[in-house]
Amino acid sequence: MDMWLTAVGTVFSMSTLLLILAGTIFGIIMGCLPGMSSTMAVSIIIPFTFTMDPATGIILLAAIYCSSVYGGSISAILLNTPGTPAGAATVLDGYKMTQKGESGKALGISAIASAIGGIISAIILSTTAPFLAEQALRFGAPEYFAVAIFGISVISSLSGVNPFKGLLAGTLGILIATVGMDPVNGYPRFTFSEPHLAGGISLVPLLIGLFSVSQAFVLIKESVNSKEETKILSVSGKILPTGKEFTRLMPNIFRSSIIGTFIGIIPGIGGDPAAFMAYNEAMRWSKHPEKFGTGIMDGIVAPEASNNAVTGGAMIPLLTLGIPGNTVTAILIGGLLIHGLRPGPMLFQENGDVVYSLFLSLIVSNLLFLIIGLACTRYFTAILKVPGIILGPIILILSFVGSYAIHNNYFDIWIALAFGLIGYLFRLIKVPVTPIVLAVILGPLAEQSFRQAMLQSGDEVSIFFTRPISAVFLVIAFITFVTPFVRSYLGKKKESSSING
């Protein structure tokens, strides 16, 4: 209870509220710009949070995360292009409503559904996470090792079509993670006598490079190649739904929020599939499934409630275990680490004030983007007209300034640039970059806790299998890792048998 009171004091101060407001507006803008993602929006702001106190910094990042997911629906509805990948399902009915001249209502209901989804997931997060975190002291080195392996095993399902490409990126990440100090003996590894590498490759410039810098390159290249103007329809019609319509949509919103939260909790799935799953469920439960895809509100509220509910869900494994469930939460770890906060079970004991302020700010942020979304949507359409050739260089400047500012270190700019090129190259050859981030974050944890556990047990590997929590996580890790391979194998088999038959 004390923690909640402290949190109220932190969140409801004028400066914090203004910061949440600024973050929310920034998030909506970044979310609705096609080509910008929540990941990028958060990574670019991390360096600017490090002069703030830890609670304020993480609150700002969370506000950007929530609102950018919502922002993705604006361009999905108006442009027929999702602003973020998670908005892809919203395109189906959203753009149809725009064509029917109901874009106002589509945007309104999207804001409402997103906010409810976000708030429901924030409530689930704040009630279950502290309970889960109470198990903190049960975690010794073997358990941390198993959890890290579980986190890394998600790589195979993150990578989409080809799990082998994910493994390739993950291996590169683990290699990057070995640079720096050996965690047990203290001697430097792979530093090539370069003092800047003695502490390892800095995480935030790496993130900024992989996500922001590479995205800027893509934007600049695309805008040079394509000369055609995008056509933007202006917002028309009423914004708010009628009370009757709203009541009818409630069960759908509620169901989709729960789906989104649970998908969010499972590491490695993320917002995009959650939106489609909720859409499918809404269709299955509907009396008129045939109307989906023709421009109905049910087709907007399901994916929007669901992808915003993922935000709260994804923070459960992040805060209680230190496992990022998706790319954005992986980047949030970077945001916590620069304040010396290591996410994981101990976070609740050592920095409970930060955690509870985060819970509360999630709710505030969801309410804020609801208000902004309903009141200002008409004006956000102007942002959609900014061409990539202007946006790209702005992002590049922000990325390099941010990379430098975080440690006052020129070397970090080179790191950001190098990883920008790697990220761009990987996009060209269609290799996902998220596994790199997961491996860089979890690799050191896995290594250090493995070696600690081996020291504790006197080099007995059985320590990982005889302790129940550790054993369970290792089994889940194995299943998580193998499933995509099995699925892709079965898929191929089915394909070939149908061709043969």
Next chain:
Amino acid sequence: MKTFKSLAILTAAASIFLGGCGSGGSNGAANESASENFPEEPIKIIVPFAAGGSATTTARLLAEYSEEPMGESIVIENREGGGGTIGQQYVSTAEPDGHTLLLATTSIVTSPIFNETAFTHEDFDPILQVVSDVSYLYVNTDAPYDDIDSFIEYAKENPGKVTIATSGAQASDTIAAKEFIEAAGIDATVIPYDGAAPGVASVAGGHDSAAMSSFGESEGQVQAGKIKPILVFSENKSTKYPDVPTSYEKGYEISDESWRGVVAPAGTDPEIIKYLQDAFKAGFDNPEFKEKMENQGMDPIYKDSKEFKQSIDNVYKRFSENM
């Protein structure tokens, strides 16, 4: 025409030469009175770690209360990277005029030992030490031993079973733990964690037999009744836990503390060092400074430049003997 030109050049050259002499002369004068005019510009303290840690807090609080006696503003700059080596390297090569200082921790000694740095601890002139967090040995309250004697007895009965968690591979408490194991003649394993907190948590959860840690990092778990201190690595009794025996009482000549202080680049005018020491000491003596430091769980303990140099040399000696 030609002569005019060469005359002009000559005059110009002469004036540059004379001007050079003039400014050279005034520079010389300024050097002689450097310590009298000090400080001439804001003092910068480089913290070689991320903002938000206890090193930054120490520097900020010290700066806040020392600005007035210093007679100049004091700026804190975080230059993180390379586990502290980037900021340390920067100060080691800075102008030794007393305007660029370093917030020093044990790592100014250990970084050069472990990593191939371009500097050693001898590239810094100590000014003063402001914090000393003495190390304690903590054990789980439910463990089959409840004081240092029964712990050692348990370790002798269970050779190879006992593990001692420490705060890092390059931390001085790892050396202290190794010294303790050798002095007590037990067969135990040292397990370095990433900071003191995870090691403390591991003991609180019963995963390691004991942990080396400071008061500030462990008091939470002590209050929660999960762990308790059984030994203080010091010659003197702890003010926090007066009932806990010291290592010297038990016959082990091992003391371990993690200190923080301020150092200047080597070659700084001793009078400037003296001026800085006095100004920071005045800030240190402010009761508000001490109160705020204690609220952060840090032990404000003053040592002058000579005593601080001994602390630094002592860490160097222990590490070079043990690695």
